[in-house]
Amino acid sequence: MDRHDATPDNSNGGITPFTFSGPALAECRELMTHYPGEFSKSALIPILHIAQADNDGWLSVPAMDAVANLLGIQYIEVYEVATFYSMFHLEPVGKHVLDVCETAPCMLRGSDDLIEHIEKRLGIKAGQTTPDGMFTLRAVQCLGSCGGAPMLQCGAKYHEHLTIEKVDQLIEQLRGKETRTNYTDHIDTPAENGTTASA
Numbered sequence: 001m002d003r004h005d006a007t008p009d010n011s012n013g014g015i016t017p018f019t020f021s022g023p024a025l026a027e028c029r030e031l032m033t034h035y036p037g038e039f040s041k042s043a044l045i046p047i048l049h050i051a052q053a054d055n056d057g058w059l060s061v062p063a064m065d066a067v068a069n070l071l072g073i074q075y076i077e078v079y080e081v082a083t084f085y086s087m088f089h090l091e092p093v094g095k096h097v098l099d100v101c102e103t104a105p106c107m108l109r110g111s112d113d114l115i116e117h118i119e120k121r122l123g124i125k126a127g128q129t130t131p132d133g134m135f136t137l138r139a140v141q142c143l144g145s146c147g148g149a150p151m152l153q154c155g156a157k158y159h160e161h162l163t164i165e166k167v168d169q170l171i172e173q174l175r176g177k178e179t180r181t182n183y184t185d186h187i188d189t190p191a192e193n194g195t196t197a198s199a
């Protein structure tokens with residue numbers, strides 16, 4: 001067995017096959033030129049990011065299968081990477097995913113209070129998505145920006161040295177944003193309290 005069955009839980013209702021949009025496929029093909037022939041698997045992570053952004057922010061089984069077919073690799077090779085990294089979502093998520101680091105350095109600088117505040121403000125618990133589909137809140141492990149503690153990641157951007165006020169500002173900014181926040185976003189101008197994620 002090397003392929004998951006598509007079910008309603010993992011594949012946009014279980015009936016919708018995933019196909020890359022034209023621009024996403026062009027971006028994938030350009031990326032693959034950097035990893036020719038037997039090295040195609042090295043493009044897996046960036047192509048998973050593109051597929052995720054192209055599938056409303058999450059990786060369904062058909063989306064992962066399409067990545068495997070595109071790269072000419074085994075389905076299991078895609079599943080094992082997609083299930084390892086927290087930046088890949090295996091179920092639908094909100095338009096903006098707030099990943100708040102809760103590891104010791106951030107915890108000592110108040111991440112627990114931030115998580116509690118966001119939970120109250122959004123009316124959800126960590127791990128949940130708001131009913132309007134705008135926000136998913138997650139408590140995650142160290143994101144490698146301990147010097148900016150406490151911090152959270154939203155898409156490609158790190159928001160560091162957070163306070164309750166900064167978190168409130170960020171939530172309001174995101175509420176007014178029409179497009180989904182993706183890990184593939186290109187950030188030309190860092191926000192006042194944000195830096196580009198290295199992951």
Ligand code: FES
Nearest residue numbers: 101106142145146
């Ligand atoms: S402990 Fe939070 S980024 Fe490292």
